Amino acid sequence: xxxxxxxxxxxxxxxxxxxxxxxxxxxxxxxxxxxxxxxxxxxxxxxxxxxxxxxxxxxxxxxxxxxxxxxxxxxxxxxxxxxxxxxxxxxxxxxxxxxxxxxxxxxxxxxxxxxxxxxxxxxxxxxxxxxxxxxxxxxxxxxxxxxxxxxxxxxxxxxxxxxxxxxxxxxxxxxxxxxxxxxxxxxxxxxxxxxxxxxxxxxxxxxxxxxxxxxxxxxxxxxxxxxxxxxxxxxxxxxxxxxxxxxxxxxxxxxxxxxxxxxxxxxxxxxxxxxxxxxxxxxxxxxxxxxxxxxxxxxxxxxxx
Amino acid sequence: xxxxxxxxxxxxxxxxxxxxxxxxxxxxxxxxxxxxxxxxxxxxxxxxxxxxxxxxxxxxxxxxxxxxxxxxxxxxxxxxxxxxxxxxxxxxxxxxxxxxxxxxxxxxxxxxxxxxxxxxxxxxxxxxxxxxxxxxxxxxxxxxxxxxxxxxxxxxxxxxxxxxxxxxxxxxxxxxxxxxxxxxxxxxxxxxxxxxxxxxxxxxxxxxxxxxxxxxxxxxxxxxxxxxxxxxxxxxxxxxxxxxxxxxxxxxxxxxxxxxxxxxxxxxxxxxxxxxxxxx
Numbered sequence: 001x002x003x004x005x006x007x008x009x010x011x012x013x014x015x016x017x018x019x020x021x022x023x024x025x026x027x028x029x030x031x032x033x034x035x036x037x038x039x040x041x042x043x044x045x046x047x048x049x050x051x052x053x054x055x056x057x058x059x060x061x062x063x064x065x066x067x068x069x070x071x072x073x074x075x076x077x078x079x080x081x082x083x084x085x086x087x088x089x090x091x092x093x094x095x096x097x098x099x100x101x102x103x104x105x106x107x108x109x110x111x112x113x114x115x116x117x118x119x120x121x122x123x124x125x126x127x128x129x130x131x132x133x134x135x136x137x138x139x140x141x142x143x144x145x146x147x148x149x150x151x152x153x154x155x156x157x158x159x160x161x162x163x164x165x166x167x168x169x170x171x172x173x174x175x176x177x178x179x180x181x182x183x184x185x186x187x188x189x190x191x192x193x194x195x196x197x198x199x200x201x202x203x204x205x206x207x208x209x210x211x212x213x214x215x216x217x218x219x220x221x222x223x224x225x226x227x228x229x230x231x232x233x234x235x236x237x238x239x240x241x242x243x244x245x246x247x248x249x250x251x252x253x254x255x256x257x258x259x260x261x262x263x264x265x266x267x268x269x270x271x272x273x274x275x276x277x278x279x280x281x282x283x284x285x286x287x288x289x290x291x292x293x294x295x296x297x298x299x300x301x302x303x304x305x
Numbered sequence: 306x307x308x309x310x311x312x313x314x315x316x317x318x319x320x321x322x323x324x325x326x327x328x329x330x331x332x333x334x335x336x337x338x339x340x341x342x343x344x345x346x347x348x349x350x351x352x353x354x355x356x357x358x359x360x361x362x363x364x365x366x367x368x369x370x371x372x373x374x375x376x377x378x379x380x381x382x383x384x385x386x387x388x389x390x391x392x393x394x395x396x397x398x399x400x401x402x403x404x405x406x407x408x409x410x411x412x413x414x415x416x417x418x419x420x421x422x423x424x425x426x427x428x429x430x431x432x433x434x435x436x437x438x439x440x441x442x443x444x445x446x447x448x449x450x451x452x453x454x455x456x457x458x459x460x461x462x463x464x465x466x467x468x469x470x471x472x473x474x475x476x477x478x479x480x481x482x483x484x485x486x487x488x489x490x491x492x493x494x495x496x497x498x499x500x501x502x503x504x505x506x507x508x509x510x511x512x513x514x515x516x517x518x519x520x521x522x523x524x525x526x527x528x529x530x531x532x533x534x535x536x537x538x539x540x541x542x543x544x545x546x547x548x549x550x551x552x553x554x555x556x557x558x559x560x561x562x563x564x565x566x567x568x569x570x571x572x573x574x575x576x577x578x579x580x581x582x583x584x585x
Contacts, residue, residue: 014583051392053584077394084392085585088385093319104312105390150393 002029003065004154004186005050010059012045012210019045021210023059027154027188027203032180034201035190036294042210043190044085047158050188051082063154078106082156087143091132095123095142098131102149121145121175137168144175155179156188161196169196176200198290208298225288228259231280238278242269256281309395309403317407322376326369327418330362334422337361342430355427356437356550362419363448363544367455367484369415371476374408374459379469387584397580405460405572412452420445447557448547450564455480455540457568461575467585480541487541490532491549498523538563 005027012020020042027033037043048054050061052073061068063076089098099114118124121141126134131142140160147155160176161169177200179185191197197204204221206213216224233239236255243250246269249261270280288296317323337358381387381404390400427433459476466472499517507513524532536542543560 048584051388052394053388053391055581055583074394074396077392080392082388082392084385084388086385088388090316090380090384090386092321092380097319101312101316101386102389104315105308105395106393107308146389147392 003027004029005061005063005188007046007061008059010046010049010061011057012042012049012054013057019210020049020056023207023210024212025061025205026215027186027205029186030180030184031203032176032187032189032201034197034204035188035207036192036194036197036204036290037190037207038192038298041207043207044158045210046207047082047084047156047188047190050156051084052077053084078150079152080154080156081147081150081152082158083140083143083147083160084156084158087139087146089131089139089142089146092130094128094130095126095134095145098142098146099149102146106150108149117145117148120148120178122171135168137164137171140164140168140172141175144172148179153184154186154188158190159192160189161191161193173200194290194294204290206294206297213297221290221293225290225293226261227285227287228261229264230257230259230284230286232257232282233273234279234281235277238273238276242272242276242278246272259286306395306399306403309390309399310406313403313407314410317377317411320377320411322373323411323414326373326415330365330369330415330418331422333365334358334362334419334424335426336422338423338426338431342426354437355423355431355433356441358423358427359420359441360444360448360547360550362416363451363547364484365419366412366415366452367480367541367544368477370408370412370452370455371459371480372473373411373415374456374463375469375473375476377408377411378404378460378463379472382467383469391584398576401460401464401576401579402572404464405457408460409453409456412456413449416448416452443557444547444550447543447560447564450561450568451540451543451547454543454564454567454571457571457575458540461571461578464575464579465582483539483541484544487536487539487545490536490539490542491545493522493524494529494532494536496520496522496524538567540564540567 003026005025007023007025010020010023011018023042023046025035025046035043035046045054049056049068050063056068063073063080066072066076090101093101095118096114099117100111103111103114115124118126121144123138123141123145126138131139134142144155144157144160147157157176160172164172173196176187176189180187187200189197189200202218203215204218205215230253231239233256236252236258239258240250240252243258243260246264248264250258251261252258266283273280338355341358387400391397459480462475462479463472466475497520499519502515502517505513505515536546537559543564546560
């Protein structure tokens with residue numbers, strides 16, 4: 001698999017506080033990578049390092065395979081865009097003027113593609129309205145437009161839906177999906193709004209206390225969070241035999257416990273087990289959300305950061 | 306860096322405070338030249354000299370440059386736009402130098418704006434002695450270097466402090482303090498070495514003549530050298546000196562050398578620290 005961004009044993013220390021500690025990440029090309037962690041977990045610190053705003057204390061990261069201490073990293077950064085925390089826009093300029101300024105910074109010879117970019121983010125009708133008078137959603141979309149100015153193929157968005165109203169959240173989500181599908185842009189999206197992230201992400205990375213706890217694909221997460229019936233029986237071998245006869249998908253968890261991934265007729269199952277001398281001790285329906293998966297993974301919210 | 310310069314100059318062209326200062330300096334130049342001319346008409350004991358009013362801008366830019374640099378560079382932090390430059394791979398050295406060059410150009414613009422205003426009044430009204438022009442041109446060049454040195458000092462604070470309001474407070478306060486210090490230094494250096502003696506007609510009709518009395522406040526030896534050094538070295542000291550046409554300064558060349566030193570050292574130190582700075 002081709003990775004756009006990787007990190008190895010990355011660390012960042014602010015005086016006595018370790019914001020990142022032995023951190024690693026693998027962002028595959030073409031993915032929408034959901035970077036999940038609570039406030040203060042180290043998400044923004046990592047993004048600042050990748051964007052070149054800060055230097056790591058230890059370890060290294062690579063963008064498009066180029067290490068951070070390689071002089072060629074500046075050239076690699078031209079292929080990426082980012083919105084870190086708040087959108088970086090000149091408040092006293094219009095959307096068009098902001099984009100012109102970014103085009104000059106990048107060194108693009110022509111402003112011809114600005115109207116198309118404004119249309120893409122839905123800001124084509126803002127005219128002479130200055131950015132300071134924009135709604136939060138409009139500012140966020142302008143920030144994304146600026147990040148898109150150099151036609152990047154990797155975009156980093158730090159908490160892109162923070163503070164947005166439901167309409168704004170939908171607009172930003174649709175824009176991200178559109179850019180990923182139509183332009184093949186890889187996204188790294190940090191968020192702690194897990195429900196929103198679960199509608200977008202193709203891959204996940206869970207960070208806690210500056211350390212990557214787990215990385216997985218959306219398919220793996222779906223499997224882990226799949227709706228199932230957890231059944232506890234006196235003899236799991238009998239259960240296994242009965243479920244095979246019924247042609248149902250299941251997974252054995254212990255000598256007495258199994259998860260059944262199908263809708264079952266409980267009476268039929270109970271009778272079939274009783275015929276072979278196996279008792280049902282308990283039976284409950286389970287569905288793990290991304291949120292509960294995350295809480296189980298991180299271990300609740302009582303850790304010291 | 307040409308891309309950054311192009312972007313920063315485009316931003317300067319739209320900067321309202323810059324144009325407000327430019328117009329203000331132009332009107333200030335007209336006002337000072339006109340007032341000087343009117344006072345010569347009223348009192349008539351001397352001829353209006355262009356050099357009396359030509360260099361007053363050095364004092365004005367000592368306050369305007371800190372304010373402008375703080376706002377211009379501070380906006381990069383308050384709006385977060387400095388991140389856009391770093392994210393797409395511009396080096397910190399380029400970002401620092403680009404801001405310094407644009408702010409220096411703006412500072413020179415303010416000086417020139419004043420001069421255009423002053424010349425607009427002086428050319429038709431004043432008698433300009435061509436003999437003074439070479440000396441005046443040298444002082445103008447010194448003032449330009451002083452303006453860039455002052456900008457370089459303000460740029461350090463603006464680039465290293467990520468709080469726009471705090472930057473403005475530090476820069477303007479520092480400029481005011483330096484200006485007061487420089488005026489104090491100049492007043493100490495101006496102290497006469499001796500108070501001249503007096504002549505007194507006594508009641509008996511005799512004329513009593515006292516000898517000159519030494520001034521206890523007159524600076525001597527090392528102390529005078531230290532005062533003289535700061536008078537020449539500090540950009541505000543140079544501003545005060547240039548306004549009074551280097552009355553107490555050693556030479557324009559020395560002022561220019563000090564300014565060049567300030568520009569090189571402050572830019573070197575500023576860039577070194579900025580490269581290590583964590584940007585939020």
